[in-house]
Amino acid sequence: MITRHDFQGKRVLIAEDDYLLATELAALFAAANARVLGPYASLKDATRFAADTDLAVLDVNLQGEAVFPLADHLMAQRVPFVFCSGFERTLLPARFVDIELVTKPESPLATIDALANSVQPRLTTVADMVPLLRLRARQLIAEPRAADRLLELTLRRATRDLERITVIENPASWLESTMQTVAEEYGPRLLH
Numbered sequence: 001m002i003t004r005h006d007f008q009g010k011r012v013l014i015a016e017d018d019y020l021l022a023t024e025l026a027a028l029f030a031a032a033n034a035r036v037l038g039p040y041a042s043l044k045d046a047t048r049f050a051a052d053t054d055l056a057v058l059d060v061n062l063q064g065e066a067v068f069p070l071a072d073h074l075m076a077q078r079v080p081f082v083f084c085s086g087f088e089r090t091l092l093p094a095r096f097v098d099i100e101l102v103t104k105p106e107s108p109l110a111t112i113d114a115l116a117n118s119v120q121p122r123l124t125t126v127a128d129m130v131p132l133l134r135l136r137a138r139q140l141i142a143e144p145r146a147a148d149r150l151l152e153l154t155l156r157r158a159t160r161d162l163e164r165i166t167v168i169e170n171p172a173s174w175l176e177s178t179m180q181t182v183a184e185e186y187g188p189r190l191l192h
Contacts, residue, residue, distance in 0.1 A: 007029060025111060
């Protein structure tokens with residue numbers, strides 16, 4: 001099995017009472033280098049391992065029991081998780097409005113994607129993106145001062161280009177592409 005995500009060493013708790021779906025999710029997460037906890041078909045069993053998890057997939061209804069106490073615990077511990085259920089979003093309590101819901105019978109790969117997306121940092125402003133851009137600059141140029149110059153030139157270019165662009169679908173990707181272009185244009189001159 002192949003997934004497009006790498007959960008390298010992350011402990012993923014699977015709380016799912018549908019045997020076929022649970023085993024397929026477990027196999028997919030294992031293929032993505034996760035350490036799978038479960039799958040557990042009951043709330044009681046899943047809750048016992050909640051303290052040991054980094055991420056979780058929760059069926060809303062485990063053998064007739066709502067999974068919300070476990071979800072509340074995970075939220076309090078700031079453990080990213082997604083719901084995987086046949087229930088509609090309107091049936092979830094309002095406190096879970098920001099939690100991704102993968103509706104069955106959606107593909108198990110959609111659940112993997114949703115969980116991977118839930119752990120990605122939410123980049124909403126350029127200021128949010130600067131640390132990642134700085135890291136990318138240091139990957140492109142090992143010398144710290146030159147990497148900082150690359151970041152500065154990238155942000156200047158992006159600011160200039162924003163005056164001509166009306167819609168940017170993926171700002172983080174656009175900024176990284178701009179950085180790559182600036183690095184190619186300035187190359188060795190950044191080192192001086």
